[in-house]
Every structure is written in C-alpha cells, then in structure tokens.
Amino acid sequence: MKSKITITEIAQKSGVSVSTVSRVLNNSPSVSQKKRERIQQIIDEHNYTPSVFARGMINQTTKNIGVILPDITNPYFASLFLQIESFALKNMYATLMFNTMFSRDSRRFDTHLTEEDYFKIILEKQVDGVLILGGQIDKEDIADSFIHALNQLHQHVPVVVVGSKIEGCECLFVERNLKQGVTSIVHHFIALGHDRIGFIGGEPGIRVTSSRIEAFSKAMKSLGQSVYNPYIVTSDYYAPDGYAAMIQLLDANPDRLPSAVIAHNDMVALGAIRAMKDRGVHCPEQIAIASCDQFQLSDFSIPRLTSMDQHNEYLGRMAVLQMISAINGSDETITINHSPELVIRESCGATFKSG
Amino acid sequence: MKSKITITEIAQKSGVSVSTVSRVLNNSPSVSQKKRERIQQIIDEHNYTPSVFARGMINQTTKNIGVILPDITNPYFASLFLQIESFALKNMYATLMFNTMFSRDSRRFDTHLTEEDYFKIILEKQVDGVLILGGQIDKEDIADSFIHALNQLHQHVPVVVVGSKIEGCECLFVERNLKQGVTSIVHHFIALGHDRIGFIGGEPGIRVTSSRIEAFSKAMKSLGQSVYNPYIVTSDYYAPDGYAAMIQLLDANPDRLPSAVIAHNDMVALGAIRAMKDRGVHCPEQIAIASCDQFQLSDFSIPRLTSMDQHNEYLGRMAVLQMISAINGSDETITINHSPELVIRESCGATFKSG
C-alpha cells in the first residue's frame, strides 16, 4: 500500500514552509500569486490530499454523517437514502449507513444490537451528525431509556430524525405529511361512490400506522361516513403482511366485504391483491385498492396501483439541509412543505367505473 | 456539542500514566489486574472512547470501508449491500456508501460525477478498503483510463470488486456464477416441452448481460435447440425495460411468438408480464416466464414469478471476507462456490402444464 504524501514533502518540493502550503490549501488570501500557483501545481502533480486524521484532530470533523435506518431493502428507505446520500455528497459529506433491522419482519436477522448500541458505535465513528430514519423512534410508546440515549447522543453531535416530534426529545425533527395522503384517497374513494372502505397494513403500535388510521377515521367522519372496525387490519409494511392482512379481512367479513381498501404502501397493496386473487376476489371490481406510499413498481403490477407519490426526494434533501445547518451551529428549524400527490391508475377502479 | 473526554483525563482520574490507559485500551497483557479494572471502570463511567483521529494518525486506519455501487434503489444492490454492511460491522468495519448512478436508466439523475471522481473522493476519505459492485467495471469494453484509475486506487487501499475478472486489472475479484442460473432455466423450459425460447433484459454491452445470453445460447445448443435471434431483446435492468423489451419482442414476431421467455431479473419479468397483459397475451399459457435473479416480490406478483435464488447473502459475506483478508495483508484469493437455486412458482407454467 503506497502511503500518502504529506504536507511537509510538498513544502520541501516547493521550497516553502509547511504553513505556506497550508495557506494555499485553505485558500488563505495572504499568499503571493506566484507561489500559490507553483505550490498548487506540485500538489496536483503528486495527487496530494491532506490527511483527514491530522485535519480532524484540529477541527474535530470528519465530513461524514451517519444514517441509521431499519432496513435498506425496504424501497421506502432506499429511495430516501439515495437522495440523502447524493445530496450530502454534493455538500461534501459522505454517508455511513447502519441497518438496525428493527422491525417485526426482520427478526430472522441474527443481529443482537439494539439501536442504542448503534448510537455508541456511531459516536465512536466521530461523524459530524446523525440522521435517523424510522425504527424505534416511530413507536407509540418509546422506552425512556431510548429517549435518554438519543438526547445524550444529541449532546455530542446534531441528531435529526425524519419523523414526528416527540415529547422530551431534544433532537431536530423533519416531519413528513402522513395524513394528507390518506385523506386524499378517502376523498377519491368516496367520490367514486364507495361506502364500505377499509384500511390495511402498518405495524400496530407504530406512530406512522396510527397516524394514518387516525387520518382515515377523521376523513371518513368528516364526510359523514362511518368507520367499520373489522375493515381495519394492521400487520406490517411488507408484501407478506399485506397478504396476511387481506386474508384476515376477507375471512372476517365473508358476507359483507369492503368495496375499497386503503393500503399502507405499495408492497402491502401488492400482497393484498395477491391474496384477493388467491381467494377469487377481483380487484378493482369487487374491492378497489389504493396505497399511501408509492414505490417503483406501481406502474407495472397487475392491476396497476393507484397510489400517493410522497415526493421522498424532497424529504431527503430537507433532512440533509437541516443536518448541515445544525452542524454549522444554526439552531434554525427547517419546515418542510411537501404535498403528496394522488396518482390514479387501475387498482382504484376509477377508469373501470368511468369506462 | 459536548466535546469528548481524552485519554489524558482518564489517566489523571485513575492516577496512572496515559500509556497504562492505552495499554488497557489495546488489551495489552502487561497491566496488573487491579489497575486494569479500576481504569476500565473509569473509562466506562465517563463513556470514554479513543479519538479516531489520533488513532488513525498512527496506524493509518479508519475501520471504514467504502462501497461504490450504481443505485441502492435497485433491489439487487440493496440486498447485497445489506449483507455487506451487517457482516462488515460484525467485523468492526463501518460502511461508507456511494451511488454512482452509472446506468442507462439513471440519466435523469443530475449527477455529473464519473466513477473516477468517486475514486478520488473515496481515497480522501481514507477508507481501509473499497468494494465495487457493478457499474462501469461490468462493461464489455472498459476505458483504459478506468482500469488505470482502478489500479492506482488499488495501490493505496485494497479494492475488491464483485464481478468477473478483468484482464490487466490488479484488484481482487469475487465472482458470481452468472451462467448456471440461465442454464437451469433453459433445462427447466425444455423439460416442460418448450421449443421457442427467448431472452429479454439486461443492458447490451454489459458483461452480466452478454454472459447470460451466451450461457443461454450454449445451453440451448447443447440440448439440440436452435437459438432464434429475434427472440433475444436487450434493454436494461428495470421494469420499464422489461416492458419495452417484451413489446418489441411481441411486435417483431406477430405470428410466431416464443412459448417461453427468460428474463434477466424479476423487475424485467414483471415489466414483461405487464406488457403481455396490455397486449392480451396470457402468461404462462401463451408465453411462460422465468427470471434469473429473484427479488423480494416474486411470490406476490400475478402470476407468481418462477426465478433463481442467487443467494446474495453468501456473495456479500464472501466479498467482505476477501476485503478483510486483504486489509490484513493476506494475498489469498477467496473462491466462492454458490449454487443458484431454481424456485418454481407460476409464471413458468409448470403447475399449469402439470395440472
């Protein structure tokens, strides 16, 4: 392994002192044009880059940020992370990723680390900030010890979480508009003439879930519709969960099926449609489906999925922006204003009904 | 931001010298049990962790590895990366991820960085090793400048690439068995009585693609089947590409459709099935489909996808193992021996034919 050239050597080769080299490195104005150019040339020639170690020792920064999320295999996190990574890099920050596998579905994973263990690891990595996407932070009742650990972490580096604000947690929050999506779908279904509407998917006890179910109830009631509890089945966020939820819903209401069902996301919707097919129930003719979170394949499934485009690109960028602003010592809170957008395809039956 | 406590302070609080503290930190045997315990306790009490900067300054390591891949949003890379991240962490390495967005499909992305730019960035990050998954390395004819850059990078840190060996490239390679999967599917289709078999998906000019098409031809010929070129349509790796490829295939062979088609991966298969549906062609009755790379949703699509489980978990672990072994100065090459496994579901028509 060829070791890197140091500032001292550059100084020698340029016939100046290290401080002068340091000055051109940091764009200090007080260097004569001539010397600057000569030195810069030698730097380029030797492909020299300053040691991050020596640098970090002085200003205590790595230009790295840590991202903690449950599972990169989940398309929601993948698309969010992609935006985060690229936007961070544009701002000269690289990204360390940690999958906590915190989720009911991933118990199969042989990891024994808690999220608090990850906090410790990430702190040792001396990142300049940490971004938290989902996980325990989304639980309905969070262990005090977790909040405590979070606050403690936040004392060392800025922590921004993408999720709803939590009482007693001092971290920065970037909130997404969880409710508007459900509300739009309810309106859409009602407009289509549905009156028996259900909701499936999402892990119980998780705020993303309850928040959507709540928005569902509220929207229904505000339109004079009654909410029928057997039409609400929670499970989790993946396709097998949508499958299980739909089977349960079908079995529980054999002679009074819902006419439309809202799925927590596209994977849940796909699973649900699969379940219906296996039970000989047609989508959208017998039960229409729409999902609150669009993934990549919505336009290619059978039937094509009607879903909400949550504009995750925007969300990711905002999170990074908030992060950088906090790293730079600002305490300003960035408010985000994204409007989920209903994309009508086939599974909601809109074209079916109108045609 | 509360700054971290240093080794000096720990030493003072314990009433010993810094070197003694350093010794317990590094598990040096030559410290008396009593002192060791006392010091360890103080360390824990204050939640002290050594500075990565000062450490790196001396042994030139960060305990970070860099991973360069085209697009984490692609399920293949996501599942591979998940394994890499978790296995690396188990070995005390954290993972820096970079999405190059190198792919025809991602031109929409407003990035102007070439992979060589990434090499530079990653080198500055002082990672202990870099892992390369796909991208330009997979091209049929690679620019010499790329190989050169790769070799140069490899002079500084170990570089291991998951892909087929390349002439003139000094990096380490972990190869996956690309051909066996296609071969199995051909055998399966032939056994099912098909005689007009096609292949779709994969970007032309990419070795993953040509290698599979080659295996396809070879398997066909070895079974006495002739390969009909209009049945082979390349495009890319995502659902829209599968869709386009199938449309093209259908349009080009209106009165002599293939009876079975092999798709490069599940997304391509999904797109293809969608295209068939839109054209009123039934799967598997009129055209059976099977894919070479299984993703998460194969079991929930309509029809369920017959595909190859490539056991990516294993591949990811091998790559990390090879990486760590190289970091530790070993020049041993790890050979990997994974057997892709055919998972028969509905889209190949096996159950349809037999039932």
Added chain:
DNA sequence: CTGTTAGCGCGTTCAC
C-alpha cells in the same frame, strides 16, 4: 509491570 518521551500531519498562533 509501569512511566517517560518522541513523534504522527496538520492548522494556528506569533514573530519577522
């Protein structure tokens, strides 16, 4: 077994 000392590569005074 334990303490002392000398750097590691860089940014930052402070003189010149």
Added chain:
DNA sequence: GTGAACGCGCTAACAG
C-alpha cells in the same frame, strides 16, 4: 507575505 514553533490525542519504543 512568510516561516518557526506549538499542540491536538494517541501509540510505540525505551527506560526503569
């Protein structure tokens, strides 16, 4: 405009 000298937190080599 420029250079010499110091120190960041730690490990390694040496001396006791």
